[in-house]
Amino acid sequence: MSKHDSTPKFPNSYLGNNSLDYDSSIWMERNQKKTTILCLQYLYDERLDILEKPDILKDEPSFILDLGCGTGFSTEILLESGFRVVGVDVLDDMISKVKNKKNHMKNQNNLELILADINFIPLRRSSINHAISISAYNFITHKAESIREKTKIANNTAKYLYTLLKPNGRIIIEFYPKDDNELDIFSSSFKTNGFTGFVVKQNPNQKSGQTFLLLKKRLLYISQ
Numbered sequence: 001m002s003k004h005d006s007t008p009k010f011p012n013s014y015l016g017n018n019s020l021d022y023d024s025s026i027w028m029e030r031n032q033k034k035t036t037i038l039c040l041q042y043l044y045d046e047r048l049d050i051l052e053k054p055d056i057l058k059d060e061p062s063f064i065l066d067l068g069c070g071t072g073f074s075t076e077i078l079l080e081s082g083f084r085v086v087g088v089d090v091l092d093d094m095i096s097k098v099k100n101k102k103n104h105m106k107n108q109n110n111l112e113l114i115l116a117d118i119n120f121i122p123l124r125r126s127s128i129n130h131a132i133s134i135s136a137y138n139f140i141t142h143k144a145e146s147i148r149e150k151t152k153i154a155n156n157t158a159k160y161l162y163t164l165l166k167p168n169g170r171i172i173i174e175f176y177p178k179d180d181n182e183l184d185i186f187s188s189s190f191k192t193n194g195f196t197g198f199v200v201k202q203n204p205n206q207k208s209g210q211t212f213l214l215l216k217k218r219l220l221y222i223s224q
């Protein structure tokens with residue numbers, strides 16, 4: 001998401017005409033789809049295999065959450081890759097575009113859309129195999145005014161996602177942290193709430209560049 005719009009503001013960048021511009025941008029479509037393909041490679045990353053065996057990646061059918069699905073560029077790739085997809089977005093202006101495009105998507109019957117906040121998704125516990133979030137996850141703390149508040153929100157969200165995932169479920173998050181502190185808040189929130197995993201930076205020399213969190217639900221974890 002860095003080239004054309006380096007610092008999108010939530011929610012304004014995704015409302016009204018901005019949502020139309022977003023959805024009709026060829027550059028954005030390419031960028032989101034390319035990143036989704038990369039996220040799927042990370043979902044199967046063998047470094048995650050080593051952590052927390054046994055694995056359930058080959059379970060069928062595989063439900064995947066697209067957290068902050070926007071206008072559905074990532075969703076489309078997930079459907080084409082054979083997943084049953086639950087797309088979640090908090091803005092009607094964005095998710096309504098997916099509804100309009102759904103009929104033209106491959107495997108459209110494997111798609112459910114939910115207008116909801118990432119923190120309050122009406123799904124049963126342990127009902128989801130995996131989750132991805134592309135260029136959306138950092139917005140969960142957009143209202144936070146202090147580091148303490150940011151940390152609290154990030155912890156609550158990680159805790160909540162833990163309950164939705166099946167054992168060994170994986171999450172891949174792509175985002176552009178503002179600084180090392182923000183990266184640490186998100187990364188630690190998962191580590192302290194039942195996940196194992198690690199950070200991958202596309203360009204290790206760039207502090208605020210494209211960053212991926214590769215996460216896997218731990219089997220033995222006692223929630224506090």
Ligand SMILES: C[S@@+](CC[C@H](N)C(=O)[O-])C[C@H]1O[C@@H](n2cnc3c(N)ncnc32)[C@H](O)[C@@H]1O
Nearest residue numbers: 068070071073074089090091094117118136139
């Ligand atoms: C860059 S856009 C979507 C990118 C998406 N991967 C795509 O392919 O279009 C980010 C999205 O995150 C959504 N979002 C931000 N905060 C959210 C939250 N708390 N819960 C759900 N969605 C959220 C926004 O509404 C916006 O549609």
